[in-house]
Amino acid sequence: MDVADLPGVPDWLPGHLRAEGIEELYPPQAEAVESGVTEGGNIVAAIPTASGKTLVAELAMLSAVARGGKALYIVPLRALASEKQAEFEQFEQYGLSVGVSTGNYESDGGWLGDKDIVVATSEKVDSLVRNDAPWLEDLTCVVSDEVHLVDDGQRGPTLEVTLAKLRRLNPDLQTVALSATIGNAEELAEWLDAELVDSDWRPIELQKGVHYGQALHLEDGSQQRLAVQNSEKPTAAVVRDTLQDDHGEDGEVTEEGGSTLVFVNSRRNAEAAAGRLASTVRPHLSGDEKGQLEGIAADIRDVSDTETSDDLADAVADGAAFHHAGLARGHRELVEQAFQDRLVKVVCATPTLAAGVNTPSRRVVVRDWRRYDGSAGGMAPLSVLEVHQMMGRAGRPGLDPYGEAVLVASSHDELDELFERYVWADPEPVRSKLAAEPALRTHILATVSSGFARSRTELLEFLEQTLYASQTDQGGRLERVVDDVLTYLERNGFLEVNAGELDATSLGHTVSRLYLDPMSAAEIVDGLEYWARHAGEPEASDEPVDATADGAFSTASELAEETEADPEDISALGLYHLVSRTPDMYQLYLRSGDREEYEMELYEREAELLGPTPSEFEDERFEDWLSALKTARLLEDWASEVDEETITERYGVGPGDIRGKVETAQWLLGAAESLAGEVDSDAARAISQARIRVEHGVREELVDLAGVRGVGRKRARRLFEAGIGDRAELRDAAKPVVLAALRGRRKTAENVLENAGHRNPSMEGVEPDPDVEVHEESPRDGEEEDDDETSDDQSSLGDF
DNA sequence: GTTAACCGGATCTAGACAGCATGTC
DNA sequence: CTAGATCCGGTTAAC
Incomplete structure (x- = not known):
């Protein structure tokens, strides 16, 4: 047409x-x-x-x-x-x-x-x-x-x-x-x-296949020799072959650099594979490419001062990279860009890259077709849909004549299985998951709260319009779950049910508008009420209410500690733990050795937590409590100005994970603040303080300073050490002091003063005050923040 | 004597959405 | 009902 x-x-x-x-x-x-x-x-x-x-x-x-x-x-x-x-x-x-x-x-x-x-x-x-x-x-x-x-x-x-x-x-x-x-x-x-x-139509042909032994078996029945040399792994052989394939026919090395995207099943595998493939790629780089890659590697190191960052930079310098959700956003963008620019020849990625932005490649290798799945009790095969999505990344429009996507088999049986399972298979049908209780919990509340349904009948009528209803013939199941959920919502004070009429309570409306899982809201409200009962009155823990489900175990230590607790004081750790144990927070994994460590931590700081510790015999709940504590500790570290590198090491996470946790905590604490208002808790101020502290990653004394645009945790600390305590003092401070505290960067200083509301922020002719001591960090640090004010170490900014 | 190769057991496991206020003409 | 790559430490073989 x-x-x-x-x-x-x-x-x-x-x-x-x-x-x-x-x-x-x-x-x-x-x-x-x-x-x-x-x-x-x-x-x-x-x-x-x-x-x-x-x-x-x-x-x-x-x-x-x-x-x-x-x-x-x-x-x-x-x-x-x-x-x-x-x-x-x-x-x-x-x-x-x-x-x-x-x-x-x-x-x-x-x-x-x-x-x-x-x-x-x-x-x-x-x-x-x-x-x-x-x-x-x-x-x-x-x-x-x-x-x-x-x-x-x-x-x-x-x-x-x-x-x-x-x-x-x-x-x-x-x-x-x-x-x-x-x-x-x-x-x-x-x-x-x-x-x-x-339609299956594609503008660029996609050839699927499986590599086994010394050959690539393609879906059209053809075979292509693809030899695996001495101690090399099959993936390396494919990568090498792709690189050679794109060198011009006349032997001339073109700039095309056949690129490969390798999908693996874990972050660690992605990093390990990228490290190994770096040596496969290196010999194929031109001098010019090496130079440019060095530059990108330097940019990567500047994004974050962590081991992940170093490993990535090392790989990128050799034209290889890894890509997963533990990377900082800057890392991801640099890798994606360098891959699109065909400087980086191989990217080893987890599924992030299959779902995310468009990064096509000459060849795609799906190395792992099984992934750990706790609920399946081991490695579960990926869905056909998912594998096809990854394979669909092969073939760059306008650049490649066709794309190739290969799975890797290590035995003849596997070769056959992979053809059956993925190459010739159709994707599975899509099934609605609406009837699951956690999903209905939040959507039923929202549906009632925003007036889409005023009665049980209307609610069921509305649900009739969903895909779920059109896919199931047993209406009974949905109705049963709906009733369970309505009971739950009523019992927790989110809804009122009168003879089939449904009304959201004021709390219910708030929860729906805050976009919280009702279960999270219930946990937060419970936590705040627990604090209100216990904070001011040490003897409160003798009340039978508190001893109920959890036995005597928690009460003893509460009694011991609480006498010291300042009733005004609700600890940041307590709040971080509260939001971390909510179903809206994805918790950190407890690794071996962590269990003892956080059990100790728990006994030391139990009094700060906003709720009774579950008994050790309730295995699952206790485990959750501990991993929430681990998550809370990470947030506390971040809000105590512990540096990124230490945190990534201590908790075994990537720089991107810190941001993720911080972002979620920020959102949940904001919601908790609103809930505190809703249930008349006095905790609102403390929650707000804790939220601002994680948001900027600063201790209490820097909260005001870090609120100035362009001032993050590092600059706020330097200003504070130079004797500037808050925004007002920043406006009135002597310019040479400010300039020195900001390590002599005029443009930065001008921006900061302007954002603080200074009448005349100009730094013209101002010299840094030599009496102000500014501890320099790593020597590399100086290059970081050159000119623009929104640069790098302002980690608190939600840059976009 | 030092290093490389080998072996076996322990360890660990993908991803990522959302509030609110604010602003503008 | 179900795993497997990697890492780490120890041992042995090779030089």
Whole structure:
């Protein structure tokens, strides 16, 4: 189909597409147009990644906007939100406006209500629905990217319920759902009353295969010799082969540098494999490439001062890299960029890279096809869908004639099994996970709280509109779980049930709007009440209430400690532990040796914790209590200015994990602060303080200073040591002192003063005060923060 | 005497969403 | 019902 023949799109679009080099639509795109995407029709498009899904979405959204409407694009990851925003901003020249809304970022300049296209994560959209964002009613088109994720047990139900709510809010809403190729696309289409576009078509051919022995066995039956040399591992052989393959036919070394993406099943494996493959890649690098890679390696070291950072930099210097969620954001971006620029030739990655931003590669190796799964009791095979998603990363549009994706077999039997299981297999069908109790807990409360259902009957009616209902024939199960959940919500004071009528309590409304799991909210409320009962009155622990479920074990030590506790004082550790034991916090894993260590810690600091220690005989609860303590200790360390390197070593985590924990804690403490107000607790001030401390990673005395934009934990500490105690003192301080404390960096100092509200922040002609002692850190540190004010060591900034 | 190769047992395990206030014309 | 790569320490073999 020629781009000139598109019905319903704005006049400028054909010209724009031609300018982009698009004359003709891909077959699946054309099929979508024939099914009416540009004319308001509902579409489910189940087509491979990189086969033009984005254009289908754009056609739908642009034609909806051309008709005077407003479009919403739902993504599963925050990283994808910014990627899509950048893509859609190309239309701003035609007068369209694009906005983004995610948990940590909202586009500035105008309300989302003014935007023609809004990009948001599914949780954010859910939250907007719960908070009655008025512009949601103006939507005429919603696009849901990666809808097959409704299959995800944790986050799938959110997407499912959100789509149902949006469609109910606006019955004429055009729904466009984009999915990977899956087993039951018709079922999705049926659920959404949509036309189905189901296609395997790809713009670049993908050849799947399995490597075994000295050959690559491809799905078309052909074999390709791929020898494994002496002590080399098969993966290394594939990588080497890919590198040689792209050297020009005439022997001339081209810059193409055939790149390989290797998927493994753990972070450690990713790092180990990258380290080994570095020696495979090194001999293939040109001098020029080596130079550029050295530069990137230096950038990587500057992101963070940790072992992970060093290991990554070492690998990158040799043209190899690893990629997983323990990396700092800066690390990830540098690796992704260097891989796209074809400087880094191999990336060994966990599934982060399969789900995240677009990083295609000449070849993909799926080295591990089993992954540890605690609930399965060992290694469980990956789903066909997941393996196909990884394989789909092979083949760079416009660069490669075709892509190759290979699994690695170590025996002939395995070779056969892999062909059966993955190469020739169709992806499994997608199944709704809505009937799981944890999911219903939060969504039922939200549904009642935001007025979508006022009675048990209405609630069940609403749930009828979900994918779950359309997939199950046994309605009884859902009804049973719903009743269990209603009982739970009522018992904990979130809902009132009167003869089938449902009403959210004030607490229930708050919990729903805060986007908390009701179980987290209950835990927090319990913790705050526990503190209120115990704090002021040491003898309180004799009350029978407290001794109930947990026996005498915890009471003895409470009695001993509590006499010393200052009633005003609610410890930060106690609050960190409280939010860490909530189901909304992903807890740290207890490693061998940790158990004893944190048991000791527990006995020392038990009095600070906001709740009775479970008995050691309740194995699971006690274990959770300890790992929450470990998590709480990490947060406490961070909020006590312990440096990154020490924390990553002490807790066995990556730099990215620290950020993740801190971010979650920040959110939960914010929610706890609101809950404290709701239940009349006096803890609000202490919670706020604890939140600001983790947010900036500072001790109490720096809370005010670190609140100044451009001042993070390190600069705040230096200013404090120079005798500047807070924001007011910073404004009044002598400029030479400020400049010296900021290690003589004029631009930084000017920015800091300006942000602190100084009338005349200019540092012109000011010399650093020589009497101010500033301890220098590692020699490398100096290079870090040169010019721009938002640089590196301001780790508290949620940079985007 | 030192280093390399080998062996066996212990260890460890993917990912990542969300509040609120604020601002603007 | 189900694992396997890596790491670490100790031993032996090789030089």
